[in-house]
Amino acid sequence: MIRQVEKAEAYAAANGLVIDRALSFRDLGVSAWDKTNVNKGALSLFLQAIQAGKVPSGATLIIESFDRLSRATPREALNIFMTIVEAGLNLVTLTDPPKKFSTASIDQNMFQLFEALMEMNRANAESNLKSDRLCDSWERRRQLAVTEKKPMTGMVPMWINVDGPPRNRTYSLNTERVEVIKRIVKLAMDGAGNHSIVNLLNQDTPPWSRSQKEDDKRTENGTEHHWQPSYIQKVLINPALYGGIKVKGVDEVIPGFYPPVISYDEFVFLQSKRATRAKGKASTRKGKTVTNLFSGLLTCGYCNSAMHIGSYTSTKTKIQTKYFGCYGARTGSTECRMHGWSIDEFEKDMLFWLTNIDFAKVIGAKDASDMDAARSALATLAAKVSSLNSKITNIQESIAEGAKGMVKLLNQAIDDLEAAEKLHAEQERKVHAMVSRGSSVASVPQGWLVLFRALRDTTDEVQLRVLREKISTEIHQVVERIEMFPMGRDAKETAEQRYANIHFVGGESRVIEAPEC
Secondary structure, three states, X not given: OHHHHHHHHHHHHHOOOOOOOOOOOOOOOOOOOOOHHHHOOHHHHHHHHHHOOOOOOOOEEEEOOHHHHOOOOHHHHHHHHHHHHHOOOEEEXXXXXXXEEOHHHHHHOOHHHHHHHHHXXXXXXXXXXXXXXXXXXXXXXXXXXXXXXXXXXXXOOOOXXXXXXXXXXXXXXXXXXXXXXXXXXXHHHOOOOHHHHHHHHHHHOOOOOOOHHHXXXXXXXXXXXXXXXXXXXXXXXXXXXXXXEOOOOOOOOEOOOOOOOOOHHHHHHHHHHHHHHHHOOOOOOOOOOOOOOOOOOEEEOOOOOEEEEEEEEOOOOOOEEEEEEEHHHHHOOOOOOOOOEEHHHHHHHHHHHHOXXXXXXXXXXXXXXXXXXXXXXXXXXXXXXXXXXXXXHHHHHHHHOOOOOOHHHHHHHHHHHHHHHHHHXXXXXXXXXHHHHHHHHOOHHHHHHHHHHHXXXXXXXXXXXXXXXXXXXXXXXXXXXXXXXXXXXXXXXXXXXXXXXXXEOOOOEEEEEOOOO
């Protein structure tokens, strides 16, 4: 850019021209090859200015060479060239020596037009060659990444160091940043949402930048730097956590590319936990400390409507009480009557009862049966993959021996193998998730007891939200739905006869009656 300006100023000074700095257009980093500069860039504005008469006839446009004007096909570049000169402008290329084009010079010497076309063709051919070389280079990098785990670029997740020269890069973990990543993963495993994680990090952990230059620019602009929920989301779904990388043009994640922070099993379990949390999210805001631990689980036992949060304020004490009430009764969409159940009472009694559940009996038996079925399905798919590999080998040997009509069979076998390998990978992920989930279920009662005690003693608002999110996630892991009967079995009794029917993941259910709840 500076070089081009200096050369243009030198030409203007030598030829008695004055550069118009009032009419300024810049196409920094805009492609002249795909015509972005013509369609959207500053050159487009310049051409519009010519047509609007803002650039006077007789003015001179100075360019370093024709590839600065356009690298499109010669036919397309010629249209741009003729638009400029036919508007009465002179066009100068700063070759050695400089060449001046105008309608008058072209009319006097038609060879100038052919000369311009040859230069345009050269500019386009060079761009095509560079594009092909770049594509080939990236394809080689992709192949090396897949086959030899060779680094593709210096752009890596921010908890990974790039060591060594470009042709011999290696990766290592940034010890300090990995501790932050482990903390983020732990919070997510515990059920904390992206915003809660961000709030905690912004209290005591400075955010990262890729370079000192980024920090200096923020300081110069007076911009504050904070952790953002979007970055937390990117971290938690990034296969680089277990060492994998997703390469464009390659369907499967390449494992073992980066040094891992967590294991593959832990990554699968993390995705499972977050999927459970997402499934249990309410469509409304949760409030500062997650008002409803049972979001999406509660239904009215009388009409099967969802139970929503309501509130009333005592006229005497002015104290507000929040309760769960039937949405069907509130909207009149069912014949149900509004019977409330205090949120504080329901939560306290339900959490106490859940700590005494034998989850090994409630969920464990079903999980064991499901695990056996899942492992059996995995073994069947593995056998199918092995069989198809053998079949492909046999067909290839037959083709090599001169057998006819085998190509179609080979192609079909390859398609079948790809489909079987995909199903096998999906089933393998399912088994990994079930193993991780099974190990967590066994420790649920002890873990919840610790959580509930912490819930009672925590006063910090941010910590309280994180804790309640964790409890809510744990509940959604094992509970499918809860039917509430605030006024007994037929809604004609009193609150003393209220009860709840809890349906667990796996099909088991338990009725919790007063005085248990």
